[in-house]
Amino acid sequence: MPSILDNLKSVTKKGKSKMVLLVADGLGGIPHPEFGYQTELEAAKTPNLDELAKRSVLGLSCAVNYGITPGSGPGHVGLFGYNPEELTIGRGVLEALGVGFALEAGDVAARANFATQDAEGVIVDRRAGRISTEECSRIVSKIEQEVKEIEGVKIILKPGMEHRFVLVLRGDGLGDRIKDTDPQKEGSRPYEPEALDQGSKKTARVLRLFLEKAQKIIKDEPKANAILLRGFALPPKLEKFSERYGGIRALAIAIYPMYKGITRLFGFDTPDIEGTLEDEINYLKEKWEDYDFFFVHYKDTDKAGEDGDFSKKVKCIEYLDKFIPEILSLSPDVLLITADHSTPTLLHSHSWHPSPVLLCSPYAGADNCQRFTERECKNGYLGQVPAQALMSLMLANGLRLGKFGA
Amino acid sequence: MPSILDNLKSVTKKGKSKMVLLVADGLGGIPHPEFGYQTELEAAKTPNLDELAKRSVLGLSCAVNYGITPGSGPGHVGLFGYNPEELTIGRGVLEALGVGFALEAGDVAARANFATQDAEGVIVDRRAGRISTEECSRIVSKIEQEVKEIEGVKIILKPGMEHRFVLVLRGDGLGDRIKDTDPQKEGSRPYEPEALDQGSKKTARVLRLFLEKAQKIIKDEPKANAILLRGFALPPKLEKFSERYGGIRALAIAIYPMYKGITRLFGFDTPDIEGTLEDEINYLKEKWEDYDFFFVHYKDTDKAGEDGDFSKKVKCIEYLDKFIPEILSLSPDVLLITADHSTPTLLHSHSWHPSPVLLCSPYAGADNCQRFTERECKNGYLGQVPAQALMSLMLANGLRLGKFGA
Secondary structure (H helix, E strand, C coil), X not given: CCCHXXXXXXXXXXXXXXXXXXXXXXXXXXXXXXXXCECHHHHCCXXXXXXXXXXXXXXXXXXXXXXXXXXXXXXXXXXXXXXXXXXXXXXXXXXXXXXXXXXXXXXXXXXXXXXXXXXXXXXXXXXXXXXXHHHHHHHHHHHHHHCCEECCEEEEEEECCCCEEEEEEECCCCCCCECCXXXXXXXXXXXXXXXXXXXXXXXXXXXXXHHHHHHHHHCCCCCCCEEEEEEEECCCCCCCHHHHCCCCCEEEECCCHHXXXXXXXXXXXXXXXXXXXXXXXXXXXXXXXXXXXXXXXXXXXXXXXXXXXXXXXXXXXXXXXXXXXXXXXXXXXXXXXECCCECCCCCCCCECCCEEEEXXXXXXXXXXXXXXXXXXXXXXXXEEEECHHHHHHHHHHCXXXXXXXX | CCCHHHCHHHCECCCXXXXXXXXXXXXXXXXXXXXXXXXXXXXXXXXXXXXXXXXXXXXXXXXXXXXXXXXXXXXXXXXCCCCCCXXXXXXXXXXHHHCCCCCCCCXXXXXXXXXXXXXXXXXXXXXXXXXXXXXHHHHHHHHHHHCCEECCEEEXXXXXXXXXXXXEEECCCCCCCECCCCCXXXXXXXXXCCECCHHHHHXXXXXXXXXXXXXXXXXXXXXXXXXXXXXXXXXXXXXXXXXXXXXXXXXXXXXXXXXXXXXHHCCCECCCCCCCHHXXXXXXXXXXXXXXXXXXXXXXXXXXXXXXXHHHHHHHHHHHHHCHHHHHCXXXXXXXXXXXXXXXXXXXCCECCCEEXXXXXXXXXXXCCCCCCHHHHHCCCCEEEECHHHHHHHHHHCCCECCCCC
16 A cells, blocks of 8 residues: 655655754664663663653654564665665665665676685585685785676676675666575585576676686685675665655765665765764764754664673763763754664664654653653653654654645 | 455444544644643643543544644544545545535536736736635626536536635536646746546536636636636545445534535535534434434634644633533443544644544443543553544444454
């Protein structure tokens, strides 16, 4: 069924409000038995968030669906107000964005691994003994220098961590419906790149020629003597953020390449800044007059969660808390704080748990919550909302949505 | 995805229960900073609603979707158990209903404005200086007397407030896919009525002839010398209320023309009563034996909200409260009190905030809420439900829904 949330364009209106979406990646957690059955948010000392919570409405946001753990792609697709079950960002595209590569429309990207094969071409190590990142760079350069173009298609390689790299094909008429060559297990030969539709035949042909040439170049490498490819993908066709939301001028402030890349896909202005949250907030202040919508991404909460380091995640939350007054000093009309997914330290990974949400605006209503924690959010006025709804709630509170129906 | 809520017919069963849906238009509000951060419901003295809340279940109802502000059309479509994102009532139809005109199937209705154009036909005032309602009536009569029929299509005009009126075309084979002639801005000429599909060509032809004739009649009016049309619409095709819900006999009690009109669209028996809520409740008592389902519409809460008059809205709520014992004296099996949308006085307009819901029935369950307010409703047993679900909850509590599946 078509949802009005997928067609907000039909009700947007102009406005002058300033909106801030502050995303603390992986913020939510679950009670940890070794830390008094508290979550990281509960254990953290957050005087500024507490004070803000008392004059905001809270809730819980579900990124994709009950029990579903979102990757960073779906997590942000939801936050930006698109349906993450419908709009998918392919693996290859996310990998390319993750290494900071600026994909263009029509590029086909794939996740690539160096691997080790035996004399019969059978894969004996899918990760080439996890060669060093420097080693990976060296081999990638070697291939790049010798294979620059095939059938008019530009071959672009970007090294990643250890045995990983990204392959991008740039040229006309390339489809992305290509079967993975990575057999995903040892003891098999890599598959041939096979086109799964008519429009991907040229891609498959170029890939076969590329692999043939690259294979010859690396055949004497002791470990990295094979290449496995998967997740072939074109950048998704999508309605740009500004077009979808009544022409709002949107700025993304993120340090990590993947989030810069994702926001660029949606058409945000995404400067190539570096540094810490402090630098991000300084940048926010600097650009305050120039935009309507500000996406600020804080990564460290997720990293601490993935490391399973409870105390570190608590510290990251306390660090974040210090910047709340600085954001508030800008007097945003709407401030929404949440995450793209939860990353409980108990799980050392992304999880399916809904994310805490705090929404502050003169028109948001009010509840009686005292702190910004998962359990307080459970009692918040917003209830449990799909992530996709957060954008419409922000725009409504920014008085940028008109009436639906007469 | 098909929803059982759109196919309740498949599970309805006969019964003898009496159900009352009391709608206080625009009831919900948000905490008002000038009134101790209370909402209108919180500030009002409502002993009867309080007492009722203690033995009912409460909840919050979302009319359309998160952040979406519903017009009166979608608001009531939802309350009547239809999906407001699928079943839309065109602007012209609502305008016709709003001036009390009884639309028939096949009628094409449009919202019309008198406007002022200069010698070149350029619109210089889209509202003709907001001529008086009497003036509007006079000019509408003048046109009506001279243009009665075109190509066998009856031309019907109904004056509205100030510069507004309604145009209805009644005849065979009329489509409603016609481009607005109203350019929605000054400095442009009106557009020609243009058919957007094959089935609307006759409508466009008749409209062009109508405008030509009408234009000549009003050409010497000092202000109202042009006509702008928009929102062309046929009454929606819909499953009638009684057919959808197991043949229940449904009575609508409303004072305002628009709500009479909407309920007639759905096939309610809608008498043309006038007066106050007191008259409505007296009518309810009078007809108690003759119907199963009673829709009672109270308008004044919305009006006070739109006026931004907090104290007046509080008084309207207190006035409503006095009639609760009278409704209860009839011993309805199910009583549901809610709104079609919120109208916070802080916003002076309809809003996106969910509406408070109170459901009283021996089978509704129970919660620990003490008052009928937004924040108490937030903690209610019903949680946050789509407006469309209120009908199925009423019918279930009226023991008029059978088992789904074996």
